[in-house]
Amino acid sequence: MTLALAAALIGVTMPRLLTFHQTTASPRLMIICWLASIAAFVFLALSAVVVAAWPDHAPAENVTDIWIRCLSSAQHTMSPWVSEIALGAASFVAVFLSGKFTAAGRRLHRSRMKVRNYHDDVLTVIARIKPDPDSRYPVLWLDHPLPFAYSIAGSPGLVIATEGLNTFLTPTEAAAVLEHERAHLHSRHHDILAICAVLARTAPIVPLFSRAPAAISILVELDADRVAARKTSPANVHSALCRVLEVQGGEPSVEAMGYTSTAPDLKTTNDRRLHVLSAATLPTPHHLIYAAAALLPLATAAISAIVAMATLSAAYCFFAS
Template sequence: MTLALVLLLGAALISMAAPRMLGPLAATSVPPGVLLAAWLGSIAGALFFGASAVVTLAWPDHAPAETAVEAVVRCLSAVSHAMQPWITETLAATGALALLTITVRAVILGRRYTREQTRLLDYHRDVVSIVAHSRDDGVMWLAHPMPMAYSVAGRPGFVVATDGLSQCLSGSERDAVLAHERAHLRGSHHLIVTTCDILAAVLPAVPLFAAAPAAVKTLVELTADQHAARATSTATVCSALTVVSASTLPQPAGTLGLSNEISLRLLKLRVSWRTRCPKVSYATAAALSMAMPVATALVGLAATSAAVCLTLAQA
């Protein structure tokens, strides 16, 4: 019971605090890849700890780690042990029902969303295959005077670009745009964005899941910009972004392109493109964003428990 309370509080804390803490960091010099890892860690943490709380409640005896947690939150544990068994059983049944409802909803909405997305992208792939005048190194070229490029998920994914890209941009600017789109494909950004969209549809009232799609879409753009800047230069990516953002061509649904949040992206390129992070920093950001709220919940409960014990002892 005590462990379940800690896990549930941790999940609630992640869901409420993560969007408020991570959102404003997008415009700072913190590398976008690290921020993206922190968002994904928060999402994984909220799901994992929320589900673990229900499993712990339903555990027949002391769940693993329950004894260690009870040692930290002694007074509260004594209260929970004194509770009638039917209270714990009712809480476990309610939690299991909520978890089952969320899982079923996620499966139904996920399948519907994925089916629709696959149908749309298959149709798009067929049309582009017909109208493209050439295919070169995973890029399908369309005869259109306006500059535009976007990436399409799939196995394999591919990049669509217009001849306007070569006509309106210099060779290095064109390479920067293509490097940006290839970074989306290499980083599985389409899958990350789709997963966030599905979770937002399943749990729209949870602040973390509601805020994640917009924040993550921006961060994958910033991350792809960093890759493009390393492949060419910051100045080249900035000038390419400026030219392509002026294009009036609409970007097809379900694809990742190049033309949103331009002012933020230009700012971010200037302040953080040189920052190279070892892979361990991404893992650390994800692990901290998962673990910190649960640790905070444990410390908060221990402090509250100790205060209650002291008050009761003095009374």
């Protein structure tokens, strides 16, 4: 029960907390917090099912037994059929969600493979590949007047760019666009968004899952901007994005610089990127900060659940006596 409560706390409260700090913290730090929260939720939820299905007392039960002894004693006095129904319901939900996750993952994988195969079969024939010894990701250049670029995950990943970048942008601005797309591939942003999309389709009732794709789709853009700014400069990334948006003139059939196909509002995303790029550069957090962010959701939920169960136990013991 403690594990299930901890999972519920993460699934409901963490989206609000993460969204609250999303405008001030490092985008990569926030991505780690989102992923750590998702991992902690999945771990705690699965652990709760395993503990409930354990034939005897689960090994971890003694850890919280001192806190919830009264409440546990009440649970053990329930009729056997109550526990059996609860276990059956938990097992059914686990199997059902596993099936949905597998089906959604297969559909998304087929969709991504279709896009990748199209680029391998068509664009690699009509596009020009300019060798770049400083990058492991080939760039496919298309004869298109509008300036835009995007990236395709795979082995290896591909960056697709148009000659419009070289026409309307300066060489340093065009380099900033390419660095932005390479950052998506190097940081595996496509895979992160794919996992979040599958989880959102599997259990949309969980706020942590349903809000993750929109939140992380903006964060990966900000993170790629920061990488490109370190490789070139914030001014180059800012001016490149402004120029691309100006030339495109709101054309809905093409995307602006960046992997924004899953963003809920493209204009909001671009406005946010321009605001961050024009602001003072945020310092890069230390590696220990990233490690702490990865452990914080699990630790916070565990402590909160133990305190909540202790409070319930004390209240039960008080009124029962």
